[in-house]
Amino acid sequence: MKPTKNNYAKNNKVVKSGGGKKSKEGKKIGFKKAHTKVFKGKNKNFLKKKKFDKKPEVKSDQKQINLKDSKKRKLLTSEDEVIKKKKRSQPEIISNLMTIYEQLRRKSSSQDGRRKLIDDVLKIVQGKEAEVVYKHDTVRVLEMCIKFGSEIQKEKLFQLFQDNTILLVTSKYSKFLIEKFFKHGSKEQKNKIIESFYGKITKLIRNKNASEILDKVYDKYASNLQKSKMVEEFYGHEYTIQKVISGQTVGEILSVDGSEKKKAILKHMKESLTALCQKDVVTHSIIHKVLFQFFTYADLQQKIDLIEILKENVIHILHTKDGARIAMNCFWFASVKDRKAIIKSFKTYVLKICKEEYGHMVMLALFDTVDDTVLVKKAIFPEIIANLQELIEDSWGRKVILYLLKPRSKSYFSPDLLKILQEGDNNPYSKKEAKIKQEELRQGILTHVLDVMSTYINKIVINKSAAIVLLAALEVSNDLPQYEKLLNEIAAMFGGSSKKNNENEELVTNECAHFVLKTIIKQDLQRIERDSKILFSNILCKAVPQGCFADWAVHNRGAFILVSLLETGIKAVITRVKEDMGFVKKNKNSELSKGCEILHKLLSKK
Secondary structure, eight states, X not given: OOOOHHHHXXXXXXXXXXXXXXXXXXXXXXXXXXXXXXXXXXXXXXXXXXXXXXXXXXXXXXXXXXXXXXXXXXXXHHHXXXXXXXXXXXXXXXXXXXXXXXXXXXXXXXXHHHHHHHHHHHHHHTTOHHHHHTSHHHHHHHHHHHHHOOHHHHHHHHHHHGGGHHHHHTSTTTHHHHHHHHHHSOHHHHHHHHHHXXXXXXXXXXXXXXXXXXXXXXXIIOOHHHHHHHHHGGGOHHHHHHHHHHOOOHHHHHTSTTOHHHHHHHHHHHHHHHHHTTSGGGGSHHHHHHHHHHHHHOOXXXXXXXXXXXXXXXXXXXXXHHHHHHHHHHHHHSOHHHHHHHHHHTTTTHHHHHTSTTHHHHHHHHHHHOOOHHHHHHHTHHHHHHTHHHHHHSTTHHHHHHHHHSTTOTTTSOHXXXXXXXXXXXXXXXOSOHHHHHHHHHHHHHHHHHHHHHHTHHHHTTOHHHHHHHHHHHHTOOSOHHHHHHHHHHHHHTSOTTOBOTTSSBGGGSHHHHHHHHHHHHTHHHHHHTTOSOOHHHHHHHHSOTTHHHHHHTSHHHHHHHHHHHHTOOHHHHHHHHHHTHHHHHXXXXXXXXXXXXXXXXXXXX
């Protein structure tokens, strides 16, 4: 019989909460709730609710991190599975090549062993080039073959791929195969690859992968003739036609002012360069060459239009020879607003620019053209002042300091550099007089240079390169406290006849120290002309103990220093030298040095 609801209730009594279930002995067994705890002790019937431990609150940021970690673990797991799956399903050709690759790359592998393995690679790759050359793993095997293969093996590899160099150079991984041919291939192979680029340069330069290879080829491997052919493609069809007809170079065509051919070529160049300046390829040397040609022959408005686009990239192009010339043109022909933008982009790079062979030239052009010297002192000078010692010790950095102290000096700058700098003298945006700008900049740096010189004067006096900066700083100094302090320190160094340099020679006979001392004494003539109260000759006479000039006269160089002191015409100095030289007249030497002879003649006249 099917049990009804009532029958089921009678036979199965439901025990309510707080009740219990009878045991065999008839006693009730109370149910203990999971969230209660029976106290031990007398009052066993009292129950106390258990306080569950609160979970520490997890901040939203922490939740996100945990979530990211879990996702990352899942991602790694899935990636591992994909890699394993790929390995399982990897074609036999790839697995064979990778096995050979591991043997080729071992340092312990012999030359003969490697070449046998390369023969195996050539057999495997034959007819399956496309399956191998575009993949990251397998193209490395081919690179190893070019690196370690014989000339015959390299030629076989080259024959396999020479018809597809354009495709290879534009691919992410196969471009490295082309690079290896330039590094380890024969001259003929390199020339054939370069020839395959002709007619496609302007397209290839827009491709990220190809442009990297083109830049290396232009810098390292192409001959001058090949470079000119590569650059010519940026001049357009008008130039190509004209070159075939007349045989003229681009310089000869563009030198003719007002010609239609010149206008057409420059228009094409401007359109091409405007597009390229907005891409990363503007950092490549081949683009710098084209840009410099454009700035050489373009009119003012064309230059201004291109500078407007180029100004943000000046910091990236001034490291090459042509790039530095472009950057200089940007300062010469940029508006005041654009100059300010370029200067601000130099922030944190000033030291690096100053120490570069070509970059330092841009700094000189900046000092020449920017009228806002307050901006220059604020944006450029702090990095120069903070690294003065490093700049003075650097061959290019030293030029920057010298230019601030003595701009356009023929003593420190080559005629070629001065000629380049003169190109910007008549620019349309610089209004302030050059001498005023130079003086404002000089005063902003001079005291700092003198302070640094004072700190390292012992090293500078015997260092020919650094001594040039010292002499320039002293020559342009007025009666500043730092100037007087520095002269006293120099005089104190020569104050004793027993002072010697690291080579155990007396300081006065040291070649560099002698030159420094003699030059500073001669500078007194200029100080006298400008009515300076501080004269080094007087300071030196006070610093050198009585009678020590006689010790100097024994040496040829020492004698010439005394000659320089007499030539100043300062009465007190002449008297002091005569007093010290009293005993020298009585000294009858069989032979006198050239300096001593001149000294004796001067003493007899005084």
